[in-house]
Amino acid sequence: MAWSAILRKRLPDSLPAQRVWPGWALMAPWLVVSVVVGYFVGHALGDRLTGVHRTPLAFFVDARSVLPVVGPAFALAIGCPYFFYARGRLAAMEARRIKPCSSAHPRPSVSSE
Numbered sequence: 617m618a619w620s621a622i623l624r625k626r627l628p629d630s631l632p633a634q635r636v637w638p639g640w641a642l643m644a645p646w647l648v649v650s651v652v653v654g655y656f657v658g659h660a661l662g663d664r665l666t667g668v669h670r671t672p673l674a675f676f677v678d679a680r681s682v683l684p685v686v687g688p689a690f691a692l693a694i695g696c697p698y699f700f701y702a703r704g705r706l707a708a709m710e711a712r713r714i715k716p717c718s719s720a721h722p723r724p725s726v727s728s729e
Contacts, residue, residue, distance in 0.1 A: 654689065
């Protein structure tokens with residue numbers, strides 16, 4: 617959620633940026649950049665640890681070789697935030713539904729006589 621804090625500071629007039637979850641429109645670029653950077657950093661780290669040196673831009677030659685790596689990363693990057701977003705919305709709807717109404721259960725008045 618560090619990205620949403622940065623967005624709140626940079627976009628003080630934007631209502632979506634002021635919420636805790638800035639929305640998919642502001643978070644989608646962050647998710648795409650995160651997956652791409654994570655691929656390249658992970659590729660470089662894996663090459664250093666194993667001693668194997670392959671070209672990280674091989675997916676420009678054969679995109680099918682990268683799909684098994686990047687596909688699940690995108691699925692998790694979109695699925696996990698959506699799960700918590702949907703769970704939060706359901707909890708908020710449930711809280712509004714259960715919220716006690718003061719007129720439905722009037723309290724007995726206590727007389728001081």
